Amino acid sequence: MFQNHPMGEKIIDFSKQSMPIFGKIKASNIEVIVMKKLVVEFSEERLITPSGLSLVGSMLGKRDFAKKCNRMSVSAKRSQPQIKNGDILLTYIGLLCQGKTEYEAVHEMMDDPEYYKMALGIAYAIPSAETLRQRMDDIGSSLRDTILQANVDMFKTYNIRPTALENGYVPVDIDVTPFDNSKTSKEGVSRTYKGYDGYAPMMEYIGTEGFLVNCELREGKQHCQKHTPEFLKETLQLCHQLTDAPLLIRLDSGNDAAKNLGILIEDGSWFIVKRNLRRGESKDDWISLAKECCKDIRNPRDGKEVYVGSSWKDVTYTDDENNDKTMCMRIGYEIIERSIDKHGQFLLPADIEANTWWTNLGATDDEVIALYHAHGECEHYHSEIKTDMDVERLPSGKFETNELVLELTIIAYNILRMIGQESLKSKKAPKTKHVVKRRRLRTVISNLILIAGHITSHARKVVLALGCSNTWRYVFMDLFQKFALA
Template sequence: MPRFEVRQSAKLNLTSYSGLALIGQCCEAAQVEAVIDPRLPVSQGMKTSDLVKAMTGLLSLGKSDFEAIEPFRQDRFFKEALGLSKVPSSAWMRQRLDAKAGELRERTDELSVRLLERTKAPITPHKGFVRFEIDTFVMDNSDTKKEDVGHTYQGVDGYCPIAGYLGNEGWNMGLELRAGNWHSALETEYFYERAFPRVKRLVRADQPVLMVEDSGFDSARLLFAKAEERDAWARDGRVLEFVTKWNPRKQDRTAWVKRAEEANAFEVTRPGKRVGLLDLQVERAWQKQKRTFRLIVRVTERTIDKKGQHLLVPDIEIEGWWTSLTLPAVEVIEHYRYHGTHEQFHAEIKSDLDLERLPSGKFDTNDVILHLGAFAYNCLRLLGQLGLTGEIAPIRHPAKRRRLKTVLQEIMYRAAKFVAHARKLILDFGRGFAGHVQVFVALQQRLLRAASP
């Protein structure tokens, strides 16, 4: 077994996260300084935009703790890559975010929209519709005394944020923190008001948008909000449709079997199992208003299980979907089945960005960190879509998108020699990395074009 002599050079300046240079250019393309500094000026000290870029840089490396900034305070590459006048300390970062959280939160979502607009990020449809997936998920913050930590629907103490994802790529259109004991539908109409203008800006006017939600969003209030938003889009000559899973709550399943039998809707799919599809028009009321909505209900009755065992009592299952689509019922159900793919995006936010357990004890500060996490998520997703899925990408299996972990491994944590000489900043990747260098150069050129006025 060979033994290696270990040395520490005083001259070489190496970095193990060269991809941070691309994050700095993403910040430039998103015009962080133009968006943040005019609204949050400072009379002295560090600019607010420097704080935003430093936190975004940390999150794009999968680090969410304030203390993670300390090793970078003497790192010139970190400072130069993100275009910082100075790298903040952990205490300064925490204090400034605590003081400016409310104002900063209002501006951070604009960064993602500008980034995707100016880089002309691909937004691909699925079966003719650009999908807009909305859902809540649980962030486990057990054994903490953080503000508004509550008992979630998964039985753990934590937060229950809401998120919206656009297109097959899963661009994040909104990521907002919520107390753990909030219901999915609580105040969600206000999330619609903030998210839909961003969707309109990014999706071409001739592309129809399909909004998809699970049964947690089944309420008359939200159905009316979606219908009113759909009408507003129609007045602008645009198409917005929706599919929301029906929550049967206290429905009588036997009565639904009888109803399907009366409609002659049952079809036998195998011995002992029959399935019926009902296409209904149901009137809903909200605040003295009434609207008729389309409800598709699938009734499944099993008298023999899949192993051939006869059941003493029939097993009855009912599922339903509220929708504005005029497609056949089977196609509507297929559109909803694709909704499950967005669960990967939740996992990437919690694990790849290390945002499962938020760093602050204050709710507003954690909320703004989550908003900045959405911006970092979109930066990494953009690098993956532009650099790891096209012809110049290193050899990998074909995919519609690369998960953030792959972007971190292939781009962000690529080692290089950092050289500052003759007013030039150089990243030397060494031998054997020609494919990755090509990706890096192509991404840099794309982002520089977007950043130019």
Template structure:
């Protein structure tokens, strides 16, 4: 094997050339206008510089406060993110502990501004722009962080709630919650903050479909989203919902008899039959009574897929609350795509390295998670605009690139940093296939016409 000789030169190199594109995303948001006006400082590092520094670290997969130390004297890091001074790890941690509560709303606004001002594509799925809502578990076992408690997956941690929109999976809501909280607890307040954001981002001509799993099956939430449908209709806009039914203590045998009496069973194969039914069910909340459509699917198996006879029939019972007026098969098909959002959860936890949050304070971790939402949307934007078209490096065709792919293809790109004649250059190398991607993204990641600079 050849042994290469080592050489040190005076050239300034970086292995994170993609940070220049993150800086453009933050410039389009105008972070200073959103943050510094609400959280001013009389001296020292500006709040916007703190935010840019942490988001920049998250965009290269570094979530610990100590990861900032190698970048304190990095000229490219400062120039790319437009940061006057990079804070040290101790200062970064202490400042975030003090101001994290005030940063939550500005951080949410930054994420929405990014999608709105760049006019990121929000594509529908079979005619509807889907809004997927769910909770997920962040394992914090072996720690004594605030509000860490037993989750529904049997581990100690947090159960944040997240909302994603469009086929691209833009994150439009992400909030940290104690691990012991049920999925539906105080979720109505989250929805109050979420719906105006969706209203801003989705074109008025496109219908929106809210999809939630059975953890959100409650009369209170059904009434809330039914009221939202009425509010959108008053604006001449279309809003529908699709919520998985929680059968709780339902008698499956009784449902088989009910489907049999209705003549709804259809034989799918020998030993398996399926029934689809639509019911209008009465629900009550605070002395109000409303009627909701419930789509039911009952599957009875007397043999398994190999033809083996079962001692007792296996009965599978599922249902969906919906405002859709489509056939039962289409309602079920629309909900099936809801499972895609599980990949987005994993990208937060693995690709951004946010599985175990770095602070011991709950509010600071909530702030860091929302910074993660901004970093997620920045990377998703780069992936959608630069890695799905004809300019992208050769990969299998896809409608969406995973964040890990964006990190590997763009963010971890090595380049020579050149500062000459008061201009900054990035030398990406001879005949670099990604140079065209960088050039295209630099032209695309600017505020689109119709938005003020503030």
């Protein structure tokens, strides 16, 4: 275990280490615990940890995404110019699917580059970290349209459609989530509304599964409504390619603007948009209106009254042809008056809370409120991107390169989401205590992407063997037949 160092010090030889484990034997009806030793040593066998990248490569290889990217010219002055841009993007998507964003993580592929090339469909070679950084900087945001369309094509290839709600509408949640990049001097990093320095990207999810359709990297100080009309139009166009069902767009109060409402009306989509109180409006006005007109008054406890109902107001917007249009719009409201707080303390004056929403739904007031509250589920999707995939502290100091990282995250995120949702259909999936409707991305990465396998070459075939000790091997086989052999 110990070897003599030339300088007279003792060093440890890690090529053969052992650690004690416990075993049990029985002798003369007496159970005796004896210590066994587990020997750890290096071998020449090809044991691969992220065997699930074979699923990722299969899903990426069934479209011409890499071929389109390869058409971009590569400067001969750059290092490794023989490596095409398609290989660069495939490599980085492979890192994202493992929950890694740093360029240096590509060094982990160098121990067995043949497997990673084969698994991800890389044509020439795996780039070095320096080449990966340089080429990502060169590409920047130039491939945005190509990436967004490749994402849509992936859904069409496997005939995967976003699941609708019980009312038949497909939910589309649009929200801003700040990325904490504090203590950095990256381009575009500035103060966010969360109180730290970073970015404030806008994300768009579709379906009850939370598939990611569109995103836009923004400076931290940028108001959420800036450039939102253009983003909204682009998002609607992508969503209509994914489903023929009616869309239900849900937006927070930061995007309460007549311009947005006009875009949704002209598109023919249904929507619920959290509404801000206008100038001249006050909470007292709303409580007076509610007491005068509301017929649905509830008393959940002493000192608390809830008024639920709808009102109507004209909204004027400008369409794409610069024509002004006015429409009478429904305002759903929930007005809460508290004269006694939950601790029994009397409040003078009473505390008034006014929640209002723009909507064109014909649903009941309670259904409108419940549908908007379900919009909060997109916070879970934000969390999976920022923590499970580790895409919060973006790797580059250049804004356009970080845009590319976020756009590639769309494809990587949806690949993991598709794998997770399809794994739920496997009858051999490990049993869970509760009914699972959506697998968290961290579960997909740890159990299906980072599943260990043994690589052997025989009879002109490369075989990836999964050990009998992993209960997820049956699910993996079902997924492989779905995405690789279909």
